[in-house]
Amino acid sequence: MTYALEISGLAKTYKGGFEALKGIELTVKQGDFFALLGPNGAGKSTTIGVITSLVNKTAGTVKVFGYDIDSDLEKAKSFIGLVPQEFNFNQFEPLMQILVNQAGYYGVPRKTAMERAEKYLKQLELWDKRNVQAKSLSGGMKRRLMIVRALMHEPKMLILDEPTAGVDIEIRRGMWDFLKVLNEQGITIILTTHYLEEAENLCRNIAIIDGGKIVENTSMKGLLAQLDSETFVLDLSPTNQQITLSDVGYSVIDEHTLEVELHKAQTLNSVFEQLSNQGVQVLSMRNKSNRLEALFVNLIEKNAGQ
Amino acid sequence: MNNSIALKSILTKEVQRFMRIWVQTLVPPAITISLYFVIFGSLIGSRIGEMGGFDYMSFIVPGLIMMSVITNSYSNVSSSFFSAKWQRNVEEMLVAPVPNWVIVAGYVGGGMCRGLLVGLIVTLVSLFFVDVQIHNVWVIIATVLLTSATFALGGLINAIFAGSFDDISIIPTFVLTPLTYLGGVFYSITLLPEFWQGVSQANPIVYMVNAFRYGFLGVSDVSLVTAFSVIGIFIIVLFTVAMTLINKGIGLRS
Numbered sequence: 001m002t003y004a005l006e007i008s009g010l011a012k013t014y015k016g017g018f019e020a021l022k023g024i025e026l027t028v029k030q031g032d033f034f035a036l037l038g039p040n041g042a043g044k045s046t047t048i049g050v051i052t053s054l055v056n057k058t059a060g061t062v063k064v065f066g067y068d069i070d071s072d073l074e075k076a077k078s079f080i081g082l083v084p085q086e087f088n089f090n091q092f093e094p095l096m097q098i099l100v101n102q103a104g105y106y107g108v109p110r111k112t113a114m115e116r117a118e119k120y121l122k123q124l125e126l127w128d129k130r131n132v133q134a135k136s137l138s139g140g141m142k143r144r145l146m147i148v149r150a151l152m153h154e155p156k157m158l159i160l161d162e163p164t165a166g167v168d169i170e171i172r173r174g175m176w177d178f179l180k181v182l183n184e185q186g187i188t189i190i191l192t193t194h195y196l197e198e199a200e201n202l203c204r205n206i207a208i209i210d211g212g213k214i215v216e217n218t219s220m221k222g223l224l225a226q227l228d229s230e231t232f233v234l235d236l237s238p239t240n241q242q243i244t245l246s247d248v249g250y251s252v253i254d255e256h257t258l259e260v261e262l263h264k265a266q267t268l269n270s271v272f273e274q275l276s277n278q279g280v281q282v283l284s285m286r287n288k289s290n291r292l293e294a295l296f297v298n299l300i301e302k303n304a305g306q
Numbered sequence: 307m308n309n310s311i312a313l314k315s316i317l318t319k320e321v322q323r324f325m326r327i328w329v330q331t332l333v334p335p336a337i338t339i340s341l342y343f344v345i346f347g348s349l350i351g352s353r354i355g356e357m358g359g360f361d362y363m364s365f366i367v368p369g370l371i372m373m374s375v376i377t378n379s380y381s382n383v384s385s386s387f388f389s390a391k392w393q394r395n396v397e398e399m400l401v402a403p404v405p406n407w408v409i410v411a412g413y414v415g416g417g418m419c420r421g422l423l424v425g426l427i428v429t430l431v432s433l434f435f436v437d438v439q440i441h442n443v444w445v446i447i448a449t450v451l452l453t454s455a456t457f458a459l460g461g462l463i464n465a466i467f468a469g470s471f472d473d474i475s476i477i478p479t480f481v482l483t484p485l486t487y488l489g490g491v492f493y494s495i496t497l498l499p500e501f502w503q504g505v506s507q508a509n510p511i512v513y514m515v516n517a518f519r520y521g522f523l524g525v526s527d528v529s530l531v532t533a534f535s536v537i538g539i540f541i542i543v544l545f546t547v548a549m550t551l552i553n554k555g556i557g558l559r560s
Contacts, residue, residue: 014560052401055560074403082401088394097322104315105402107308149398 002066004030004157004188005051010060012046012212020046022212024060028205030156033183034190035203035220039300043212044192045085048161052082065156078106081155083146085162085192091135095126095145098134099152106153113152120148123178140167144175157188164198176202196293200224208299216299231288232268234258237281245274259288312404313412320416323386331382331420332427335374339428342370343435346492358494358525363436368519369491372453374428376486376511377478379421379454383413383461384474391465396558406552410462410545417458418451425450439522445530446521452537453514457482459544466551466558490515495527510540 010024021043028034038044049055051062053073062069064076089098096117103113121127124144129137137145143163150158160179164172172195179202183189193199199206199220206223208216216223238255248271249261260271268285275282324331343363351362358365390396399409432438440446460477468474489511495503506512507528517533520526526533552558 049560053559054397054400056555074405077401077403080401084397086394088397090390090393090395092326093319093322097319101315101319102398102402104318105312105399105404107311107403109308109311153402 002030003027003063004032004065005190006061006063006066007047007051008061010047010050010062011058012043012050012055013058020212021050021057021060024209024212024214026207026214026217028157028188028190030065030188031183031186032188032205033179033203034188035199035206036190036192036209037196037199037206037296038192038209042209044209045161046212047209048082048084048159048190048192051159052080053077078153079156081150081153081158083143083150083158083160083163085165087142087146089134089142089145089149092133094131094133095121095137096130098145099149102149103152108153116152116154117148120151124148125174140171143167144171147175147178151182155187157190158182159190161192162194163191164193164195172198196296208296210300215302229261229263231259231261233286233288234260234271234275234282235284236275237283239280241278241280243275243278243280245271309405309408312402313408313415316399316404316409316412317415317419320382320386320413321419324382324416324420331378332424335378335424336427336431339370339374339431340434342366343432347435357497358519358523360523360525364439364523365494365519366492367432367436367438368522369489369515371425371428371432372450372511372515372518373486373491375421375425375450375454376457376514377482378424379417380457380461380464380482381474381478382420383417383458384464384468384478385461386416387413387462387465388468388471388474391468391557392471400558406549409552410459410548413462414455414458417461418454421454421458422450425454441524442521444521445517448534449514449517449521449537452534452541453518456510456514456537456540456544459541459548462548463544463551466548466556468557485509485511490519490527510536513537 005026005028007024007026010021011019012021013019024043024047036044036047046055050057051064051069053069062076065079067076067079069076096114099117099121100110100113103116104110108116117130118127121130124147126141126144126148129141134142134145143165147160147163164175167175176198179189179191191199191203203220205219206216207214234257236256236258240255243250243252243258245260248266251259253259262268262271272282346366347363351366354362356362387396429438464474464477488506489509490506495506495512498506513528513533513536516526516528517530517537520530
């Protein structure tokens, strides 16, 4: 089977001796929606830099849809669309010019490029801005522009390095929907993000990188299944009554709020039943922390202790 | 992968860039050259008399045009490529399957376009001051194309090494300008003492200015064969250096 991305023994030591990558092993299946997570400085951007040839590797191999970047770099690059972490377009150029030129670098004729630019600019609600200089766009618009730019040659694999950083929640959710549709159309998506909710919502598989090494590489479901317990925050109708629950860990925060810790085998039904019997109504409920966040912190702490 | 579309895209981007800021890129050379004509041609030139068998104004026209071509070809590529590095939009090309020779050709082509356009503007301005004569149009075309390519390549190499905006002004200030002024723009090198004539022959701009002047006036301090050979060697060497630097990712890839 040909993987969309196949990385083996990837190492990178920068001038000055800093080892950013220490033998990365990673595969991403075709059509996957893959999260590459890690704390700041873990090696995510360096890994992406090597894949896209912006960073020279020290050792190891990288194959994109079976094409080795050492022997078939141009072919490998033709499959990749990159949305980098920092804005890296010419701020003084109008959007259409940026997009049509970018398509041209991939050999896409001007007419086709204009059609694609129109399609994606409309989908990401930037069409009205097509003739303005990029510097006049808001931060969220600039992020969306970089997504459009990455799609101009219709890549088979899209790599997004923190694409929603600094974007408000409404636009972020719109971008999630857009990325889901792209993935459903068969585009392999690799995403790095600091919003773990984003990774949990979008991605099927996940790798966690820390200190230049992959510390976890599994399916999102498999990872979340490792959770032993979850803490829920229950918003209650005001009550002066002393709340008591059996068989579950809990703490009463105030007269409106109760925290309940449930282990894998336990259900919320028994909690609701006990509260109902005590005449307490539950108005709403939420997770205390993002489930992935709890796992992520555990893994990073565990790795730091090794 | 269609390299001609990629080349056209880089070239278009480069031309759009200098046309977008035409007040900074196209107007100043016209003003500067007008001042040269007024001061060196009309005011001082009338007291100098003939040079190389021509009145002084006619003698300096080819050199002044060539000076503008050299300066603009060089500065277009050095500032544009460094700016692309600085804003990081050079990454748009680096992540795409564009062969490195296409990147070099695109930027050099952009520099040549500006050099040639400015050369044309300066030629038109000179028509207000002097009757420009043409001895051999093909020599003029060949010289201006090869010279603009040479200095566009030089500007590219400068930009690859540059780490700050200061670095792209050092070479034009301390190397390019002295070589241009000592390159026979304003005088025939035969007027120099023998020793300094020998020294001048190490200056490549002497060959470019003289070949260009031959195209206009039919006179030159050096043979055309030597002039084109020197320019050709410079192009080959500079192209090789530029390709080597980009292939290694110097200043571009970490």
